[in-house]
Amino acid sequence: MGVPVVQLPEQVIEALRQLLDDGETYQWATGDFICDVLDEFPQVNRSELVRQMADRTGSDRSTIRDWHNVARFFTKEVRKEFDMLTWSQLRACKHAGEEWRQYAEWAAAHMPAPVAVIRARIDNNGHDQPAWVHRWEGMQRLAQQIADDREAPDEIREACRLVVEYPN
Incomplete structure (x- = not known):
């Protein structure tokens, strides 16, 4: 269940x-x-x-x-201009440095604009990264842990190494 x-x-x-x-x-x-x-x-x-x-x-x-x-x-004037965004959303936009405004404008136009999405857009230079990419990277991290685990069967460890070494 x-x-x-x-x-x-x-x-x-x-x-x-x-x-x-x-x-x-x-x-x-x-x-x-x-x-x-x-x-x-x-x-x-x-x-x-x-x-x-x-x-x-x-x-x-x-x-x-x-x-x-x-x-x-973020000056008080900027906070007023982007008063629809939360402190956390603006903090995420700050992660973009000098380009913070473009991300704040994007977030304001795409409410509720989760902080994780804002940060992902910044990390991907303004583009949405497909969800499968995050899943794939997570799978590769898990595969690395299994590949390093000496208690795992050799064939499983080898399969995990193939996942880790697969080009992104």
Whole structure:
């Protein structure tokens, strides 16, 4: 017996979307606050300030840096222009560097534009990568693990090596 497949009701998705939108507001506010603090102490090493903020609040340093970097990258004017996108979607667009705007515009035109899809488009220079490519790469990673497993039968290991070595 398989796992039942359930299509969540639209009201569940909308309620979660609203909660996420409300929840992501704090990320902008926190990022802006961190920017203000770093600007207030320009003579102090940024990593030292981040360390203190993280260690003294129980946060992770990478999270503090992430909030700061995203808030610094996207001005309030840009956030207003792309207010239909979440903090996470804009953060994904930042991954494109100077070309972030083309991906933000694409995401705005293709809502709900999952973060994974935005990142995949960036990684593939603006093109959608077919789903089978991701599956194939996952299969090759799994085949490599089996090929390296000395407990697996030799013929299985050899078959897995063929999968790993198959040209992409």
